[in-house]
Amino acid sequence: MTEEQTTPTPAPKRGVSMSTQIIIWVALMALLVLVGLGLRKAQNPIISIGSEVPDFPLTMFEGYSYQGASEVNFADLQGKVVVINFWASWCKPCEQEAAELEEAWRYYEGDGDVVFLGIAWTDTPDNAKDYLERFDITYPNGPDLGSRISAIFNRNLGVPETYFIDREGVVSSIKIGPFTSVGEIQATVDPLLK
Amino acid sequence: MKRLFWITTLILVLSALATATVIAQGSTPTDDEVNAIAKDLFCPVCENTPLDVCPTDACKEWREEIRGMLADGKSEAEIKQHFVDYYGARVLAEPPRSGFNWLVYVIPPIIIVAGAFVLFRALRAWSQASTTEAGVDEEDAPPSSDDEYIARMEAELKKRN
Numbered sequence: 001m002t003e004e005q006t007t008p009t010p011a012p013k014r015g016v017s018m019s020t021q022i023i024i025w026v027a028l029m030a031l032l033v034l035v036g037l038g039l040r041k042a043q044n045p046i047i048s049i050g051s052e053v054p055d056f057p058l059t060m061f062e063g064y065s066y067q068g069a070s071e072v073n074f075a076d077l078q079g080k081v082v083v084i085n086f087w088a089s090w091c092k093p094c095e096q097e098a099a100e101l102e103e104a105w106r107y108y109e110g111d112g113d114v115v116f117l118g119i120a121w122t123d124t125p126d127n128a129k130d131y132l133e134r135f136d137i138t139y140p141n142g143p144d145l146g147s148r149i150s151a152i153f154n155r156n157l158g159v160p161e162t163y164f165i166d167r168e169g170v171v172s173s174i175k176i177g178p179f180t181s182v183g184e185i186q187a188t189v190d191p192l193l194k
Numbered sequence: 195m196k197r198l199f200w201i202t203t204l205i206l207v208l209s210a211l212a213t214a215t216v217i218a219q220g221s222t223p224t225d226d227e228v229n230a231i232a233k234d235l236f237c238p239v240c241e242n243t244p245l246d247v248c249p250t251d252a253c254k255e256w257r258e259e260i261r262g263m264l265a266d267g268k269s270e271a272e273i274k275q276h277f278v279d280y281y282g283a284r285v286l287a288e289p290p291r292s293g294f295n296w297l298v299y300v301i302p303p304i305i306i307v308a309g310a311f312v313l314f315r316a317l318r319a320w321s322q323a324s325t326t327e328a329g330v331d332e333e334d335a336p337p338s339s340d341d342e343y344i345a346r347m348e349a350e351l352k353k354r355n
Contacts (some may be wrong), residue, residue: 024312031301090252122238122252124259145244147238147282 015080047153047163050170053082056149058117060142061129066115074169081114081192082165083185086150089121089131091159097178098135104185105139113193117134121159166192207233223264228257231270234288246287 055075066072067090074082083102087094101116107113118141120128125143132141144150150157164173173188232246237253245253245260256277263273277285289295 017315020312024308062278088252090255124255125280127255143280146279147284150281 018113035036046151046155047171047174049080049171049174051098052151053163053165053169053171056152058119058140058142058149059145060140061125061132063119064141065134066140072117075114078169079167080112081167081189082169083114083116083164083189084119084151084153084163085116086144086153086157086159086161086175087131088121088159090123093130093178094131095135096159096180097160098137100179100182100185102135102137107182108189109139112187116140118142119149121150121157122147142150144188164188164192221265223261230259231260231264231273232257235274235277235285238285238288244287326342 002183031125032051052075055073057071057073059071060066064070083104087098101118105116108116114141118132118137118139120141120143123131128141128143131137153163154161158176160175163171163180164175164177166172172192175188181183210253224262233244235244235245235256236252237248237256239252240248240250243253260273263276268276271338274286283290288300291299305325
């Protein structure tokens with residue numbers, strides 16, 4: 001009779017260790033969450049009705065100024081009703097409302113309680129200046145340098161887009177698309193002056 | 195006579211210089227030169243559209259802006275910087291290597307290296323496991339039917355010899 005000698009064989013290694021797998025899955029999940037948050041952030045406008053507008057500087061085009069200065073900070077306009085209009089010279093609907101905005105500005109300019117700010121969005125400097133000259137626009141106007149101002153208001157901005165901000169610096173109304181009459185602008189601004 | 199010669203020479207030299215200046219100023223950059231820069235920039239309005247192929251009026255204006263800057267003697271780097279200053283870093287085909295943008299450059303190579311490492315380890319583990327199993331099979335395997343047949347064949351042949 002022979003005795004069978006059985007030697008225990010070590011279990012073969014199976015792929016990646018559990019700890020490495022956990023690390024990989026956690027890293028992948030973290031990456032997905034990061035991408036998801038980024039996409040969500042990119043698709044949501046930052047400013048909506050009721051939002052307080054953060055401070056930003058607007059450097060104006062040559063020949064434009066506010067109270068003698070070629071740069072204005074939004075924070076300096078506290079206590080006034082502010083109308084911020086994003087436009088571009090290549091935007092045909094912007095041309096439809098250019099005259100109305102200028103007329104409304106001239107209507108309110110004297111009292112000093114309302115400030116209009118025009119912001120040329122993704123526009124070449126020469127074309128923007130030609131547009132301002134063509135429509136005889138006199139209210140403070142400047143380029144959205146580095147798209148930094150539009151990034152504050154709406155990352156998916158289209159033009160024309162107009163924000164009405166009350167004396168406390170809070171957005172009270174947003175108009176997407178062109179105004180059809182001066183009356184429409186006045187109907188939005190007047191309640192904010194009371 | 196000598197005086198006339200010098201006056202004529204002077205006029206000719208000045209005329210040549212003036213012509214050279216006019217030629218230098220009048221050289222309009224070609225579409226290819228403009229597009230060589232425009233292809234590295236993206237339309238700030240239409241998403242994911244390179245500026246050299248973007249058909250909108252706005253893009254045409256931006257290409258003309260590039261042409262104008264090239265005509266003014268601006269370098270490619272200066273033109274791109276102008277576009278970044280004016281329209282933001284999103285116009286660049288490649289995001290600038292700063293801040294969070296570094297993740298774009300760092301994460302893909304890390305994932306590729308990590309993936310290759312995991313694959314390598316998995317393949318090595320599978321190969322070791324199959325070798326061990328093959329060794330065990332050889333030792334414990336009963337004689338195959340082929341071996342038995344060959345043995346019988348050999349035995350028959352020996353008998354005949």
